[in-house]
Amino acid sequence: MSLKDFxxxxxxxxxxxxQRIVARxxxxxxxxxxxxxxYHMGWSGEGSGSKASGKRIRPLLTLLTTAACGAxxxxxxxxxxxxxxxxxxxxxxxxIQDRSDLRRGRTTIWKKWGMPQAIxxxxxxxxxxxxxxxxxxxxxxxxxxxxxxxTIHEACLSLSSGQFLDISYEQRxxxxxxxxxxxxxxxxxxxxxxxxxxxxxxxxxxxxxxVAYCNFGHxxxxxxxxxxxxxxxxxxxxxxxxxxxSDLVACKKSLPxxxxxxxxxxxxxxxxxxxxxxxxxxxxxxxxxxxGAKLYAQQQTDQMTDLALQSLRAxxxxxxxxxxxxxxxxxxxxxxx
Numbered sequence: 001m002s003l004k005d006f007x008x009x010x011x012x013x014x015x016x017x018x019q020r021i022v023a024r025x026x027x028x029x030x031x032x033x034x035x036x037x038x039y040h041m042g043w044s045g046e047g048s049g050s051k052a053s054g055k056r057i058r059p060l061l062t063l064l065t066t067a068a069c070g071a072x073x074x075x076x077x078x079x080x081x082x083x084x085x086x087x088x089x090x091x092x093x094x095x096i097q098d099r100s101d102l103r104r105g106r107t108t109i110w111k112k113w114g115m116p117q118a119i120x121x122x123x124x125x126x127x128x129x130x131x132x133x134x135x136x137x138x139x140x141x142x143x144x145x146x147x148x149x150x151t152i153h154e155a156c157l158s159l160s161s162g163q164f165l166d167i168s169y170e171q172r173x174x175x176x177x178x179x180x181x182x183x184x185x186x187x188x189x190x191x192x193x194x195x196x197x198x199x200x201x202x203x204x205x206x207x208x209x210x211v212a213y214c215n216f217g218h219x220x221x222x223x224x225x226x227x228x229x230x231x232x233x234x235x236x237x238x239x240x241x242x243x244x245x246s247d248l249v250a251c252k253k254s255l256p257x258x259x260x261x262x263x264x265x266x267x268x269x270x271x272x273x274x275x276x277x278x279x280x281x282x283x284x285x286x287x288x289x290x291x292g293a294k295l296y297a298q299q300q301t302d303q304m305t306d307l308a309l310q311s312l313r314a315x316x317x318x319x320x321x322x323x324x325x326x327x328x329x330x331x332x333x334x335x336x337x
Contacts, residue, residue: 001320003327006064010073014059017081019043021132025124036121040092040109047106054104057332058191059084062199064328065213067321069203075139076202078132079148083195085129086152090159090191092122097167126156140202148198155194162186169253173272177258181222188228189221196220200315212315216308216329223304223333229254230297233285236336248281255300256293263291305333 018041025034039045042053059080063073094100095108096118102108110118133152137145165183169175196217200210232247233256247254260267267288270276276284288294308329317325 001324003324003331006067006321006324007060010060010063011056013074013077014056014063014080014084015053017077017132018084021078021081021085021128024128024131033120033124036109036113036117037124039112040088040103040121040125042104045106052104052106056084057328058087058195061192061195061217061325061328064321064325065196065199065317066203068315068317068319068325069200069205069209070318071203073321075136076199078135079152079198079202080195082129082133082152083191083198085125085132086156086159087191089122089125089129090163092118092125094163096122097163136202144201148201151194151198151201155190158186158190160186162188162190170251175253175258176262177255180253180255180258184222184225185218188225189218192221192224193217205315209315212311215311216315219304219308219311220329220332223301223308226255226297226301226304227333227335229256230294230301231336233288234294248276248284249278251275256288256297259293259296260288260291263293265291267291267293301333305329308333 022034022037022041025037027034035044039048042048042050062080062083063076066076067073091103092109095103096110096115100108101111108118109121113121130149130152133149134145136148140148162183162185165179166187169179169183193214194217197210197214200213205213229247232252232254246252248257257271261271262268267284270284270287309326312325312329316322
C-alpha cells in the first residue's frame, strides 16, 4: 500500500470521527454553536470542503505511526481526532490574537461571529479534544491511556508557551536565531512530536522506539516551520494561496529575517527604518536573499529533514505503513504551498 492507499482509508475515518465528536454540541439550544465549529472545521458554509478542512496531517501522522508499529490503527482514532481538534483550537485562538481575517481562504470565526464567541469555539474544541481521548479507555490499558494523555497535555503547554514567545517577540528588537528555535519547538513541533510519540505508544512500541518516533515528529516540525518561513517570503503566491510579501509586510520575525538582521547589512538597516510596504517587499526579499538568508533557510530545512529521517529510521517502522511514513515526511517537506 502506498501513502495514497493509507490516506484513502484513514482520512474518511478521521473525518467521521471528528464529526461524531463535534456532534455533541448538535442540540436544540446549541445548534448555532455547533454550526460555528462545523464551519471552522470546513464542513459547512460557503467554501466548505477539503480545502477548507485542511490536510489533517496530525491525525494521519498519528495513525500511520500506530500502524507502522504493527498495530491496528482504528482503536487509536479517538486520540488522532483529539490531536486534530487541539490543532484547530490553536488556529481559532491564533486568528483572534493575530486579527487574521481569513483562514484557508474563508472568513475566520472571530471575524464572522465576534471575538467572544470565537473564544468559546476555541475552548469547545479544546474540551472536546480531551473528552475524545478518554474514549480509548475501552481499547487500551488505563496506564497507556494516561501516559498518552500526559504527553498530549504537555504538548498543549508547549504549544501555548511557543505562542507566548511568538507574540512577545513582536515587541523585541534584540532577537537572534537562538531565540527562534525554542519558539517554533513549542508552536509547531510540539504537537507533531506528540502525534508520533502517542502513535508509537498506542502501537505498542518499546521505549527506545517511542523516543525515536518522538524525535522524528520534533525534527519534522522544525523542518516544516522553517520551510514555511521560506515559502512566506520566496514561495509562489499562486501555490501558497497568499501573497509572498505578507511575512515581510507583517514584520514577522521568521528565520530568514533573523538571519538577515544578524548580518547587520542593508536588509537590517531597512528593517530598522520602519514597516516594509507591499510595493517594496519583492525588492527587500531579493536583498535578503543576496545576504544569504534564502540559502540559510534552505540549509536549515535540509538539516532538520535529515535529522527527522534519521530518527524515523532509528524507530524501525514496519511494513507498508512505515514506507508511507517516509513518503509523508518527504511530501510535507517538499511542498510548495
